[in-house]
Amino acid sequence: MNGFSWRRFLAVLRKEWIQVRRDPFTLRMIIVLPVLQLFLFGYAINTDPKHLPTGLLMAEHSKYERTLVAAMQNTGYYDIRTLTGEAEAERGLADGELLFVVNIPPGFDRAVDRGEQPTVLMDADATDPSAIGNAAAALAGLTDALDRDLPQTVRSTPAVPPFQFAVHARYNPEQLTVLNIVPGLICIVLTISTLFITTLSITRERERGTMENLLAMPVRPIEVMLAKVVPYIVIGYTQALLIMGIAAAVFDLPIRGSMVLLILALGLFIASNLALGLTFSTIARNQMQAIQMAQFTLLPSFLLSGFMFPFAGMPVWAQWAGELFPVTHALRIVRGVLLKGNGMAQIVPELWPIAAFTLAVAVIATWSYRETLD
Amino acid sequence: MTAELVIDVRDLRKRYGARVVVDGLTLGVAAGEICGFLGANGSGKTTTMRMLCGLIKPDGGGGTCLGLDIVRDASRLRRQIGYMTQRFSFYDDLTTAENLDFVASVYELSDRRGRVRAIVERMGLAGRADQLAGELSGGWKQRLALAACVLHEPKLLLLDEPTAGVDAKARREFWDLIHDMAGDGLTVLVSTHYMDEAERCGRIAYLSGGRIVAQGSPDVVARGSGLVILAATGGDLDRAARALRRMAGVESAAVFGSAVHLAGMDRAALERAIAAYDGDALIWHDVAPRLEDVFIHLLSQPDGGAS
Numbered sequence: 001m002n003g004f005s006w007r008r009f010l011a012v013l014r015k016e017w018i019q020v021r022r023d024p025f026t027l028r029m030i031i032v033l034p035v036l037q038l039f040l041f042g043y044a045i046n047t048d049p050k051h052l053p054t055g056l057l058m059a060e061h062s063k064y065e066r067t068l069v070a071a072m073q074n075t076g077y078y079d080i081r082t083l084t085g086e087a088e089a090e091r092g093l094a095d096g097e098l099l100f101v102v103n104i105p106p107g108f109d110r111a112v113d114r115g116e117q118p119t120v121l122m123d124a125d126a127t128d129p130s131a132i133g134n135a136a137a138a139l140a141g142l143t144d145a146l147d148r149d150l151p152q153t154v155r156s157t158p159a160v161p162p163f164q165f166a167v168h169a170r171y172n173p174e175q176l177t178v179l180n181i182v183p184g185l186i187c188i189v190l191t192i193s194t195l196f197i198t199t200l201s202i203t204r205e206r207e208r209g210t211m212e213n214l215l216a217m218p219v220r221p222i223e224v225m226l227a228k229v230v231p232y233i234v235i236g237y238t239q240a241l242l243i244m245g246i247a248a249a250v251f252d253l254p255i256r257g258s259m260v261l262l263i264l265a266l267g268l269f270i271a272s273n274l275a276l277g278l279t280f281s282t283i284a285r286n287q288m289q290a291i292q293m294a295q296f297t298l299l300p301s302f303l304l305s306g307f308m309f310p311f312a313g314m315p316v317w318a319q320w321a322g323e324l325f326p327v328t329h330a331l332r333i334v335r336g337v338l339l340k341g342n343g344m345a346q347i348v349p350e351l352w353p354i355a356a357f358t359l360a361v362a363v364i365a366t367w368s369y370r371e372t373l374d
Numbered sequence: 375m376t377a378e379l380v381i382d383v384r385d386l387r388k389r390y391g392a393r394v395v396v397d398g399l400t401l402g403v404a405a406g407e408i409c410g411f412l413g414a415n416g417s418g419k420t421t422t423m424r425m426l427c428g429l430i431k432p433d434g435g436g437g438t439c440l441g442l443d444i445v446r447d448a449s450r451l452r453r454q455i456g457y458m459t460q461r462f463s464f465y466d467d468l469t470t471a472e473n474l475d476f477v478a479s480v481y482e483l484s485d486r487r488g489r490v491r492a493i494v495e496r497m498g499l500a501g502r503a504d505q506l507a508g509e510l511s512g513g514w515k516q517r518l519a520l521a522a523c524v525l526h527e528p529k530l531l532l533l534d535e536p537t538a539g540v541d542a543k544a545r546r547e548f549w550d551l552i553h554d555m556a557g558d559g560l561t562v563l564v565s566t567h568y569m570d571e572a573e574r575c576g577r578i579a580y581l582s583g584g585r586i587v588a589q590g591s592p593d594v595v596a597r598g599s600g601l602v603i604l605a606a607t608g609g610d611l612d613r614a615a616r617a618l619r620r621m622a623g624v625e626s627a628a629v630f631g632s633a634v635h636l637a638g639m640d641r642a643a644l645e646r647a648i649a650a651y652d653g654d655a656l657i658w659h660d661v662a663p664r665l666e667d668v669f670i671h672l673l674s675q676p677d678g679g680a681s
Contacts, residue, residue: 005482007479008480010479011476011480012476012480014479015465015476018472019465022468208463208466209459209461210465212429213464216457217452
């Protein structure tokens with residue numbers, strides 16, 4: 001057995017680099033895709049949608065209707081227009097033209113005046129719960145909307161509440177979606193560049209028969225693997241910095257913690273992806289299988305990591321599953337360092353699970369790696 | 375043969391699951407020899423070659439190549455063997471020169487540029503040096519692959535069907551190169567399906583069911599088969615071949631140009647068949663079996679001639 005050779009490593013690296021350069025399409029995609037995603041998340045995607053189309057149904061003219069509608073409009077969530085009848089309301093909800101229909105029941109004014117606490121029915125299109133969630137929640141604050149028009153006896157709340165809550169939205173005071181997305185985007189993009197492309201590039205050698213040739217030459221597997229991943233580590237970091245740079249310049253992303261710390265921590269995350277990619281490539285027989293396996297890890301990266309959906313909202317078993325994946329911890333590290341200004345002390349609890357994962361997977365990879373063809 | 379054996383393996387065995395691919399193969403090839411490896415698809419040629427250069431571990435048996443154990447010294451062995459895979463396995467998106475440069479640097483050769491230039495010159499690749507390998511025609515690809523295999527000046531060359539799908543002229547030139555290199559002392563083991571190539575080997579080994587069932591110089595193999603060939607000219611040859619092919623004792627009846635060849639192991643049976651044929655009266659005479667006749671005979675045995 002011969003040891004690691006820098007010359008052979010550089011030989012493979014040079015070959016890989018020529019191949020990357022000869023494929024400008026892939027290279028462009030690698031750079032364009034994350035930037036595009038950033039702008040889409042920044043400008044197009046909004047988890048707190050406002051100005052939702054709302055229809056109003058009234059059994060008769062009401063003196064309180066104007067106040068109620070104004071109060072709803074003022075929340076910013078509702079754009080209200082008056083409907084002619086039940087049929088139009090049904091059609092509007094079915095066609096998706098309306099997300100809400102407000103039904104003011106007959107005798108509403110009288111019932112309010114008498115203090116009977118009448119009910120205003122809100123029909124909501126709940127096919128996408130997250131679209132209507134915040135709007136519906138805002139209704140709770142509107143029950144005192146009529147207070148000023150009403151006699152003291154039927155007012156909703158005591159004039160002076162015994163106490164009140166004040167929410168102080170820290171780290172992201174404007175609660176901008178884009179600031180929540182950027183850390184996740186960095187992690188996902190790194191996963192794609194390092195895990196995906198590494199896995200593919202190794203299985204491609206196997207599929208095209210060039211692996212047989214490489215194995216017949218004195219080059220050691222470790223040299224091939226390292227040379228294959230180094231270009232993509234460079235690309236991965238470029239992407240991460242690009243995303244952060246654009247997010248800082250365009251979306252006012254605060255960088256509160258240490259960039260050096262962040263880059264070092266991301267290095268560990270990249271290592272975990274590479275170890276996993278290496279394992280996949282020893283198992284996968286062709287590029288198709290490699291893609292399937294890599295996608296299998298992308299799913300939890302999106303769904304269980306807290307990138308798309310709040311981690312705290314998941315049942316305990318799903319949280320445990322999410323904790324297994326390095327991306328979950330990497331996400332917390334990036335959020336912590338960028339938005340909260342966390343330092344080493346705060347991110348250590350997130351670092352060791354990634355390290356443990358990397359070690360375990362690297363052991364499996366070494367185990368299953370075949371230096372021969374069988 | 376008193377010369378030192380470059381390939382000296384005994385009783386090699388390899389199975390994949392229940393399928394036995396190589397079943398007790400013993401082979402000795404002397405230095406400077408060109409040994410042709412023949413046999414039907416799936417007879418174990420590729421697997422044997424892979425075992426010889428340490429890409430696959432044999433399940434049983436063993437031996438040496440160039441005096442190095444094929445299992446224990448596999449990684450050292452690889453430096454001294456040139457193995458050309460059946461499929462073109464260099465990089466399509468690299469040019470000829472870049473591919474060769476890559477191989478040279480992986481072998482850590484000194485004077486990389488000089489060596490690459492020399493091999494490009496020798497293989498006649500000069501005009502194609504800056505062309506992408508993926509854009510080369512089949513013949514040029516094979517030349518590139520051969521150039522890459524001999525760049526590190528191996529002492530033993532394993533070529534797995536190097537000329538499959540290459541036109542006749544390119545094949546002829548390819549073999550001229552192989553003979554050149556053998557003249558310089560290189561030992562070559564080459565698998566092929568082409569009879570004209572087999573005839574250019576100093577020795578051939580015919581594989582069937584993972585074992586060698588016939589070996590020796592092409593002449594010896596042809597004569598030693600015990601095959602009887604009777605030939606006739608004139609008359610309606612196609613009709614004669616069609617009718618005779620179905621008769622007992624006739625292994626094959628085929629028209630070659632203006633003659634029909636009848637092959638079988640039993641002369642008496644062949645003569646009975648001729649007597650029973652009711653077409654034109656043809657004059658039959660003996661011809662020496664050619665290599666091709668022998669291989670078709672071996673291929674048509676139910677067990678590929680393994681008995």
